[in-house]
Amino acid sequence: MDMVAGKIRTTQQSVDTAMNPLDALERPIRLTARDVTVHYGAKQALFGISIDIPDRAVTSFIGPSGCGKSTFLRCINRMNDTIEGAKVGGTIKLDGEDIYDPSLDVVELRARIGMVFQKPNPFPKSIYDNVAYGPRIHGLASSKADLDEIVVSSLRKAGLFEEVKDRLNEPGTGLSGGQQQRLCIARAIAVGPEVILMDEPCSALDPIATAVIEELIDELRENYTIVIVTHSMQQAARVSQKTAFFHLGNLIEEGPTEQIFTNPVNKQTQDYIMGRIG
Amino acid sequence: MATDTLSTVEASTERTRKIRASLRRRHLSEAIFRALGLAAIIVALGFVALLFIDVFRKGIPAFVQSNLHLSVTFSPEVIDVGPAPALADFPSQAEYQAASLAWQRQVAMLNWNQIIEASLREAAPEGFEIDSRQILSIPETNARHQVREMFVANPSLLGQTVNVDVLASANADNWIKGNINRDLGDAQQQLSPPARTLIDAFVDNGTITSGFAWSILTNVDSRSAPAAAGLLGAFVGTLYMMLIVIVLAVPIGVAAAIYLEEFAPKSRLTDLIEVNINNLAAVPSIVFGLLGAAVFINWMHLPISAPLVGGLVLTLMTLPTIIIATRGALLGVSPALRQAALGMGASKTQMVFHHVLPVTFPSILTATILGVAHALGETAPLLLIGMKAFVASVPATPLDQATALPVQIYLWQGNENRNFFEPRTAAAIMVLLAVMILLNGVAIYLRSRLEKRS
Numbered sequence: 001m002d003m004v005a006g007k008i009r010t011t012q013q014s015v016d017t018a019m020n021p022l023d024a025l026e027r028p029i030r031l032t033a034r035d036v037t038v039h040y041g042a043k044q045a046l047f048g049i050s051i052d053i054p055d056r057a058v059t060s061f062i063g064p065s066g067c068g069k070s071t072f073l074r075c076i077n078r079m080n081d082t083i084e085g086a087k088v089g090g091t092i093k094l095d096g097e098d099i100y101d102p103s104l105d106v107v108e109l110r111a112r113i114g115m116v117f118q119k120p121n122p123f124p125k126s127i128y129d130n131v132a133y134g135p136r137i138h139g140l141a142s143s144k145a146d147l148d149e150i151v152v153s154s155l156r157k158a159g160l161f162e163e164v165k166d167r168l169n170e171p172g173t174g175l176s177g178g179q180q181q182r183l184c185i186a187r188a189i190a191v192g193p194e195v196i197l198m199d200e201p202c203s204a205l206d207p208i209a210t211a212v213i214e215e216l217i218d219e220l221r222e223n224y225t226i227v228i229v230t231h232s233m234q235q236a237a238r239v240s241q242k243t244a245f246f247h248l249g250n251l252i253e254e255g256p257t258e259q260i261f262t263n264p265v266n267k268q269t270q271d272y273i274m275g276r277i278g
Numbered sequence: 279m280a281t282d283t284l285s286t287v288e289a290s291t292e293r294t295r296k297i298r299a300s301l302r303r304r305h306l307s308e309a310i311f312r313a314l315g316l317a318a319i320i321v322a323l324g325f326v327a328l329l330f331i332d333v334f335r336k337g338i339p340a341f342v343q344s345n346l347h348l349s350v351t352f353s354p355e356v357i358d359v360g361p362a363p364a365l366a367d368f369p370s371q372a373e374y375q376a377a378s379l380a381w382q383r384q385v386a387m388l389n390w391n392q393i394i395e396a397s398l399r400e401a402a403p404e405g406f407e408i409d410s411r412q413i414l415s416i417p418e419t420n421a422r423h424q425v426r427e428m429f430v431a432n433p434s435l436l437g438q439t440v441n442v443d444v445l446a447s448a449n450a451d452n453w454i455k456g457n458i459n460r461d462l463g464d465a466q467q468q469l470s471p472p473a474r475t476l477i478d479a480f481v482d483n484g485t486i487t488s489g490f491a492w493s494i495l496t497n498v499d500s501r502s503a504p505a506a507a508g509l510l511g512a513f514v515g516t517l518y519m520m521l522i523v524i525v526l527a528v529p530i531g532v533a534a535a536i537y538l539e540e541f542a543p544k545s546r547l548t549d550l551i552e553v554n555i556n557n558l559a560a561v562p563s564i565v566f567g568l569l570g571a572a573v574f575i576n577w578m579h580l581p582i583s584a585p586l587v588g589g590l591v592l593t594l595m596t597l598p599t600i601i602i603a604t605r606g607a608l609l610g611v612s613p614a615l616r617q618a619a620l621g622m623g624a625s626k627t628q629m630v631f632h633h634v635l636p637v638t639f640p641s642i643l644t645a646t647i648l649g650v651a652h653a654l655g656e657t658a659p660l661l662l663i664g665m666k667a668f669v670a671s672v673p674a675t676p677l678d679q680a681t682a683l684p685v686q687i688y689l690w691q692g693n694e695n696r697n698f699f700e701p702r703t704a705a706a707i708m709v710l711l712a713v714m715i716l717l718n719g720v721a722i723y724l725r726s727r728l729e730k731r732s
Binding site: 077079082084107108109110111114115117119121122123124133134137138184187188191 | 617
C-alpha cells in the first residue's frame with residue numbers, strides 16, 4: 001500500500017508543477033463543441049454542451065453517474081453513431097472542421113481521434129497483432145520492418161514494451177488488467193492519433209495499475225490531446241489541466257482544474273466536489 | 279445491559295434455528311431437482327441405448343453373408359459362340375465395335391445358368407437328386423451375370439475351369455442363418471426340401487462359407503438379386519447432396535445472417551424477415567419437398583430423382599437453421615470487441631470480418647455441420663422429388679437419377695422379402711449412423727481445435 005501511495009504522490013507532484021491554470025488555457029484550441037445535444041430515442045441525454053478542448057493537455061470530464069460525460073465523449077469520435085436510435089445535434093469541430101459533416105469519413109476521423117474504453121478490450125489476437133491492427137487497416141506501414149518499428153515504439157510509449165518484449169506473439173488477453181489497458185493505449189497510439197479519448201480507463205483496475213496508467217497519461221500529454229472521463233475526482237485533479245463538470249446532461253462548469261477544485265463558481269459543482277452529490 | 283445481551287443471544291439462536299430449517303428445505307429441493315435431472319438423463323440414454331442395441335442386434339448379422347465357392351467350367355458345348363472379334367481384323371473402329379457388340383449380344387443369349395448348374399452339381403454329394411429350378415435357387419440370380427462378365431472380359435477362359443465365388447441367394451442365406459424357422463412345413467418354406475438339404479450339405483462340405491458382406495458397401499440396389507443389393511448408389515447420391523448443401527447453404531446462410539445481424543437497418547421489413555426465417559425453420563420438411571417439386575422440377579425442368587434437386591431442396595431446408603444459429607453466435611459477441619474495432623477506425627465490414635467472425639467461427643461451424651447432418655437424415659422431401667425411385671446404378675453426376683441413404687432405408691424396410699431385408703435395413707441404418715457420427719465427430723474436433731487456437 002505504501003508503494004501505491006508513493007507512486008500516486010509522485011504523480012501528484014509532477015502534475016502539480018504542470019498545473020498552472022494559464023498553462024492549459026493558453027494552449028491553442030483543438031476541439032470546439034457548440035450546443036451539442038444527444039437524444040436516445042425520445043430521451044434527451046445531453047442539453048446543449050459547449051466546450052473548448054485545448055491542444056496537448058488533459059481535459060477531464062467529471063460528474064455523477066448518468067450525467068452525460070461518457071455520452072459527450074462518445075460524440076467526439078462519433079461512437080454514438082453505432083448506437084441504435086442515438087441522434088446528435090449541434091457542432092463539434094476538430095481544427096475547425098465539422099466532424100459531423102456528411103462528407104467526412106468516420107473511419108478517417110477515428111484514425112485521428114483514438115479511444116480507450118472503460119474495460120480493457122484487447123482483440124483476442126497476439127500482442128503484436130493488437131498493436132499492428134490499426135497501422136495495417138489504415139495502410140500506415142510500408143514494410144514489415146516499418147510495422148515492427150511502429151509496434152515497438154507504440155508499446156514503448158505506452159510503457160509496456162519492457163514487460164512484453166519476449167512474448168509479443170502471445171495473446172493480448174493473457175495480460176493482467178493494467179497491462180491490457182496499456183496495450184489498448186499502445187493500440188490507439190499506433191495509428192498516430194491527434195486526440196485520445198479515454199472513457200474511465202482505470203475504473204476496472206487496481207490502485208497500482210491505476211497509478212501506472214495515470215503516469216502514462218501525464219507523459220502522453222506532451223504529444224497528444226487527451227480527453228478523459230473519470231468518476232474519481234482525485235484522478236481528475238491529478239492528471240488533468242482542464243476540468244468540466246457535468247450534471248444531468250448539462251455542462252455545469254468548466255475551467256482550469258485547479259480553479260474547479262479549489263474555487264468553483266457554481267453551487268452544484270461545489271456540492272459535488274465536497275461530496276454532497278454523486 | 280445483561281438482559282439486552284441475553285435477548286440478543288436468544289435472537290441469534292432463534293435466527294440460526296430458522297436458517298437451519300430453511301437450509302434443510304433448500305437441500306431437499308436441490309436433491310430432488312438433481313435426482314430428477316439424473317433420471318431424465320438416464321431415461322434419455324436408456325432409449326438411445328435401446329435403439330442402438332436393437333439396430334446393432336439386427337444389423338450386424340447382415341454384414342455376414344453366405345458365399346458359394348464354385349469351380350466353374352467354361353464348357354465349349356454351352357458357350358457356343360465364335361471367338362471374340364479382335365480390333366486388328368477390322369478396317370475401322372466403328373466396324374469393330376459393331377461386331378464386338380453383336381458378339382456380346384450372342385454371349386448374353388447363352389444359357390449361363392447351365393454352367394452354374396453344372397458347377398453346383400459337381401460340388402453336390404454324388405448322386406444327389408434335385409431338379410434344375412431347385413438347384414438354381416441356391417445361388418443368387420446375379421451369379422450368371424457374374425460368370426458371363428468374366429467371360430466377356432476374358433474370352434480365353436473358354437474350356438477352362440476356374441474358381442469363382444458367388445453369393446448365395448437371399449432365401450439360402452435366410453435358411454442358413456435360421457431367419458426362417460427350420461421346423462415350418464414345406465408349404466411355408468421358401469425353398470424346396472432338396473434345395474434345403476443340399477444347402478446344408480454345401481455348408482458341411484465347405485462349398486458355402488460365410489464372409490463379410492462387402493456387397494452392402496460396394497453394390498448398388500437390386501431387386502432381382504436381393505443378396506447382391508447394396509448401398510453404393512444411395513451413398514453416392516447422399517454425398518452429392520451433401521456437397522451441394524455445403525456449397526450453397528453454408529455461404530448463403532452465413533452471409534444472410536451477417537447481413538441481417540450486422541448491416542441491415544432495424545425496420546418493420548427486417549423484423550418481418552426475421553419472423554419468417556424463424557417460421558421457415560419450423561416448416562415441415564415435406565413442404566420443402568412440395569416446393570422443390572413445383573419450382574425445380576415443374577418450373578425449372580430440372581431432372582426428376584436427381585441429387586441436384588435433392589441438394590437444392592435440402593439447402594432450402596437447412597438455410598433457416600444455419601441463419602438462426604449464425605445470428606445467435608454473432609449476437610453473443612461482446613460489444614466491447616465491436617467497440618474496440620470501431621474505435622480503431624475499422625469499417626463495419628472490417629469489424630465483422632477481422633474480429634467478429636473469427637471469434638464466432640467455431641460456433642458457426644458446429645451449427646453448420648449439425649444442420650448438414652440433419653439434412654443428411656432427411657427423407658420426406660426427397661420422396662416428393664422422385665428420389666424414392668428404384669435406381670440400380672451409381673450416379674455419375676448430380677444430374678443422374680439416384681436415391682439417398684435414408685430413402686434407401688425406407689425402400690428396403692418396405693421390401694417384400696422381409697426376412698432378408700430387415701437385417702439389411704438395420705445394416706443401412708448403421709452405415710447412416712456411422713456417417714452422421716463421423717460428421718459430428720469432425721464438428722467436435724474442429725471446434726475444440728479452433729477454440730484452443732483463439
